[in-house]
Amino acid sequence: MRRIVPPLAVAVAMLLALGAYGAFGQQGHVIGSKHDLASPGVAACEQCHIPHDAYGDYLWARGPNPAGETYVGVRPLCYSCHDGTVTEEGRYAFDETLSQHPTVPGEPSKDCDMCHNAHTPEYGNFLLFPSGANLCRSCHGKAGPTDHPVDVDAAVAPLDSQWNPSTGDLSGTRLWDAAGAGPGNQVKCLSCHSAHGGLEGSDLSTMPYRDPTSTISPLCQNCHP
Numbered sequence: 001m002r003r004i005v006p007p008l009a010v011a012v013a014m015l016l017a018l019g020a021y022g023a024f025g026q027q028g029h030v031i032g033s034k035h036d037l038a039s040p041g042v043a044a045c046e047q048c049h050i051p052h053d054a055y056g057d058y059l060w061a062r063g064p065n066p067a068g069e070t071y072v073g074v075r076p077l078c079y080s081c082h083d084g085t086v087t088e089e090g091r092y093a094f095d096e097t098l099s100q101h102p103t104v105p106g107e108p109s110k111d112c113d114m115c116h117n118a119h120t121p122e123y124g125n126f127l128l129f130p131s132g133a134n135l136c137r138s139c140h141g142k143a144g145p146t147d148h149p150v151d152v153d154a155a156v157a158p159l160d161s162q163w164n165p166s167t168g169d170l171s172g173t174r175l176w177d178a179a180g181a182g183p184g185n186q187v188k189c190l191s192c193h194s195a196h197g198g199l200e201g202s203d204l205s206t207m208p209y210r211d212p213t214s215t216i217s218p219l220c221q222n223c224h225p
């Protein structure tokens with residue numbers, strides 16, 4: 001006798017299949033990325049996930065690091081490598097003496113996973129957004145006719161176009177390629193802003209807009225001298 005499969009079960013099975021396909025497709029992107037730290041006998045996944053005796057929500061391989069942090073959310077996992085033990089890169093993103101974009105630790109999609117997915121290197125910096133250096137407008141707008149133009153070419157180079165917090169250089173306005181994934185000649189949100197290491201008391205700016213000790217605006221006059 002032919003079995004009748006209830007439509008709901010079919011729908012659920014299809015959704016699960018799609019979900020699994022999507023998820024595996026995404027996680028496979030780790031391979032060959034900067035997060036592929038595989039060595040013979042230790043697969044890339046195992047650097048972050050283990051099947052037993054793990055920590056946290058997603059079977060984290062690494063527990064709270066010894067810096068005395070409370071174990072909440074994704075950040076301790078990230079910091080367990082980015083604390084200088086595995087890499088020095090991006091340490092400033094954990095420096096609470098610098099302004100950092102707000103997150104809600106431990107709350108899915110509001111933690112570091114608001115902007116990053118540790119599996120996807122496509123848009124640079126393991127960001128979730130195809131707009132690269134214009135990612136801010138995915139959530140904030142601010143790219144309309146009454147805002148400073150973005151995606152425009154600079155006629156002259158900024159006086160200070162270097163910004164590299166990893167070396168302690170927290171000042172400068174960067175120009176980007178059209179995709180917003182690397183250096184180029186265009187103004188993007190990340191020319192004036194950064195999610196990490198912004199100036200204290202600013203809206204995550206990379207140079208002071210108003211300088212109480214000066215009659216000039218270092219940010220504006222960096223490009224419009």
Ligand code: HEC
Nearest residue numbers: 023027028030035044045047048049058074113116117118
């Ligand atoms: C650099 C660390 C890192 C590596 C390497 C890594 N993951 Fe993940 N994984 C995460 C993080 C962080 C999350 C939590 C989801 C999030 O915050 O985006 C996660 C979540 C997951 C999830 C559940 C949530 C989801 O996205 O579907 C699965 C399944 C998963 N990882 C599988 C894998 C597999 C398979 C590999 C190896 C190919 C791998 N991961 C490699 C960090 C990593």
Ligand code: HEC
Nearest residue numbers: 034047048074077078081086087089112116118124125126
């Ligand atoms: C298992 C160790 C490990 C873990 C865990 C880890 N990272 Fe990384 N991450 C690295 C290494 C190694 C690099 C490459 C550093 C280099 O190029 O010198 C890197 C690079 C990066 C970069 C820069 C990528 C680029 O395109 O330049 C970002 C952004 C990043 N990680 C974010 C995260 C976030 C967010 C988490 C937590 C979800 C995380 N990492 C967890 C090891 C790790």
Ligand code: HEC
Nearest residue numbers: 075078082089090093101103111112114115125190194195
């Ligand atoms: C609002 C979006 C946003 C949130 C939330 C966010 N990041 Fe980032 N992150 C970025 C962007 C954008 C960059 C690239 C930095 C740049 O070039 O300005 C970055 C860069 C990084 C880097 C690499 C820096 C480098 O120089 O290679 C690390 C590590 C990192 N983030 C970790 C984290 C961790 C950990 C969290 C959670 C505590 C987090 N991020 C939350 C947007 C975000």
Ligand code: HEC
Nearest residue numbers: 101102114115135136137138139140189193194195203204
């Ligand atoms: C994934 C969505 C998302 C992205 C991308 C994003 N933000 Fe936010 N941003 C938020 C949310 C949510 C808040 C918190 C709003 C609140 O509760 O006040 C916030 C708050 C802020 C604040 C207020 C901070 C404070 O201390 O009060 C500033 C400034 C800001 N974002 C700037 C940026 C900049 C600059 C970028 C790009 C580097 C960016 N955001 C990218 C979602 C996002």
Ligand code: HEC
Nearest residue numbers: 134136137140141142143148150187188189191192203209
């Ligand atoms: C030319 C420099 C510059 C560029 C480019 C720029 N901003 Fe801003 N942004 C600023 C300055 C300066 C402030 C602070 C304004 C103030 O203090 O009155 C600010 C403030 C903000 C704020 C916080 C204040 C608010 O009204 O919510 C957000 C959010 C923001 N910008 C988002 C963006 C987004 C999204 C982009 C890209 C589409 C972008 N910015 C591009 C200079 C810039």
Ligand code: HEC
Nearest residue numbers: 149152153154155158173174187191192219220222223224
């Ligand atoms: C990263 C470089 C950069 C910074 C920083 C910058 N600008 Fe611009 N600005 C440009 C470029 C490029 C254009 C478009 C071409 C031009 O007019 O030179 C532009 C255009 C303008 C325009 C003309 C707007 C239009 O719609 O045609 C004004 C006004 C302006 N900027 C003011 C400012 C102010 C105020 C600040 C400081 C908050 C500032 N700029 C910071 C690069 C920058």
